[in-house]
Every structure is written in structure tokens, then in C-alpha cells.
Amino acid sequence: QKEVEQDPGPLSVPEGAIVSLNCTYSNSAFQYFMWYRQYSRKGPELLMYTYSSGNKEDGRFTAQVDKSSKYISLFIRDSQPSDSATYLCAMIEETDKLIFGTGTRLQVFP
Amino acid sequence: KAGVTQTPRYLIKTRGQQVTLSCSPISGHRSVSWYQQTPGQGLQFLFEYFSETQRNKGNFPGRFSGRQFSNSRSEMNVSTLELGDSALYLCASSQGQGQETQYFGPGTRLLVL
Numbered sequence: 001q002k003e004v005e006q007d008p009g010p011l012s013v014p015e016g017a018i019v020s021l022n023c024t025y026s027n028s029a030f031q032y033f034m035w036y037r038q039y040s041r042k043g044p045e046l047l048m049y050t051y052s053s054g055n056k057e058d059g060r061f062t063a064q065v066d067k068s069s070k071y072i073s074l075f076i077r078d079s080q081p082s083d084s085a086t087y088l089c090a091m092i093e094e095t096d097k098l099i100f101g102t103g104t105r106l107q108v109f110p
Numbered sequence: 111k112a113g114v115t116q117t118p119r120y121l122i123k124t125r126g127q128q129v130t131l132s133c134s135p136i137s138g139h140r141s142v143s144w145y146q147q148t149p150g151q152g153l154q155f156l157f158e159y160f161s162e163t164q165r166n167k168g169n170f171p172g173r174f175s176g177r178q179f180s181n182s183r184s185e186m187n188v189s190t191l192e193l194g195d196s197a198l199y200l201c202a203s204s205q206g207q208g209q210e211t212q213y214f215g216p217g218t219r220l221l222v223l
Contacts, residue, residue: 032210043114043200043214044153051210088153097166098143098209100153 003027006089006101015110019076023089023101026070030091030099033065035074038086038103047074047087079108112137114203114215122221128189131218135182135203141165142184143212144176147198156199159184160207188220196222 006023013019021035032051036044048063050056050072056063062075072091076083089101115134123129135142143166144156155168159178176186182203188195198219202212 034210036214041216043202043216046211046213049210090153092209095166096158096207096209097155097168098212099155100145102152 002102003093003099004089004091004101007104008102010105010107012107012109013079015079015081015108017079017108019079019083019106019108021074021076021087021089021104021106023072024070025072025091027091027093027099028067028070029094031094032092033063033072034090034092034098035061035063036088036090036100037083038088040085044088076106079106081108081110084108114201114213116199116201116215116218118218119216120219120221122223123191124223125191125193127191128187129191129220130185130187131199131201131220133184133186133201133203133215135184135201136213139203139205139213140182141204141207141212142178142182143202143204143209144184144186145200145202146170147200147217148196153200156186158209165207191222193222196220 034049035047038044053067064073086103088103141160143158158166178184198217200217202214
């Protein structure tokens with residue numbers, strides 16, 4: 001079993017929809033939780049990072065962490081075709097290494 | 111500020127050869143990390159350097175090595191290339207030792223024939 005599980009998708013939604021992306025993890029020692037967006041042929045781009053359980057909002061993006069369930073989510077409101085990309089969750093373990101999920105491919109169609 | 115730059119962007123090598131990839135971090139950033147990204151395994155951590163010292167290392171064989179220079183630029187070397195080393199190699203930089211705010215470069219796509 002991988003330390004971080006993420007549904008690979010693809011997830012296909014119409015423009016304007018609310019998108020929910022999720023990751024589960026097994027290591028309760030994970031402390032920081034990040035979401036990255038990766039466009040084709042580009043490096044990952046940091047979207048958000050959170051430390052504690054709860055919600056963090058940035059524009060159309062909301063990151064949610066539930067440490068008790070070992071579950072994190074990224075919500076995208078009013079999704080746009082330009083949001084079409086692969087979304088990677090990542091977590092930092094106690095040895096300070098970054099562990100990534102395999103990524104979820106999102107397609108937003110007009 | 112200029113972002114993280116990586117050279118070369120594309121590389122084709124044959125089995126048994128060695129390769130050196132270069133990374134220039136964002137100005138002022140002292141930490142550089144390297145990752146390998148493949149369709150099957152996703153993004154996997156290779157190693158991290160901070161102030162010219164390797165601070166952390168992933169689970170890769172000794173054929174993968176790296177170093178960091180006094181200007182924070184970093185290189186990674188892969189010796190005795192294998193077909194399975196074909197991947198996108200990504201470099202990321204951060205200001206301090208924290209991994210939570212890393213910024214990635216565009217990557218070097220290596221194809222081993």
C-alpha cells in the first residue's frame with residue numbers, strides 16, 4: 001500500500017462546476033500538506049499548503065485537511081478550462097521528505 | 111524574480127552512458143531538491159541539498175548522485191544509465207530548509223535508448 005493514495009482520474013467536468021480532488025494517507029506523522037498543479041510538459045506549481053486540520057481558502061481554491069481521517073481535499077469553485085491539468089497532493093513526513101500522490105488528471109470542458 | 115531553470119530541457123542517451131543535469135534555483139533560495147517523475151511511479155524524491163550539504167536522500171541507487179555549489183546551483187549525475195532511468199527529472203528550490211514552499215523548474219526529460 002502506498003503512503004499516499006490519489007485517484008488518477010481522469011475527472012471530466014463542465015465549465016463552472018465545483019471540483020473535488022482527494023488524497024488519503026496512511027502515515028499519521030505527516031505534518032504539512034500541499035497541492036500542486038502540473039500542466040503538460042511543465043513542472044509542478046505550488047497551489048496551496050496547510051499545516052493543521054481545517055480549511056484554507058485562496059481565491060477559487062479551498063484546501064481541506066482532516067487529520068483524524070487521514071484525508072485531504074482540494075475544492076475548485078467555478079472551474080475553468082484553464083484549470084485542466086494534473087493535480088498532485090504532497091505531504092511532508094517526519095524526516096522532512098516530500099511524498100507525492102500519483103496525481104489526478106482534471107479536464108474542464110467548455 | 112526568475113524562476114527555477116534547468117538545463118538541458120531534453121536529452122537522449124544510450125544505456126551505459128552517464129549524464130549530468132543542471133539546476134539554477136530562484137535567486138536567494140539555498141535549498142535544492144531533485145525528483146524523478148515517471149508515469150508508473152509518479153514523483154519520487156531523489157535528494158536535497160542545503161548550503162552545499164546533502165540534507166536528505168531518497169531510495170535510489172548510488173548511480174544517482176548530486177552536488178550543490180556555493181552559489182546554490184546544483185547538478186545531478188546518473189552513471190551507467192539504464193532504460194528505466196528514462197523520466198522527467200525535476201529540480202525544486204526553496205528559501206530555507208522547509209519543503210512546504212518549494213518551487214519547481216520545468217524539468218529535464220531524459221530518454222535512455
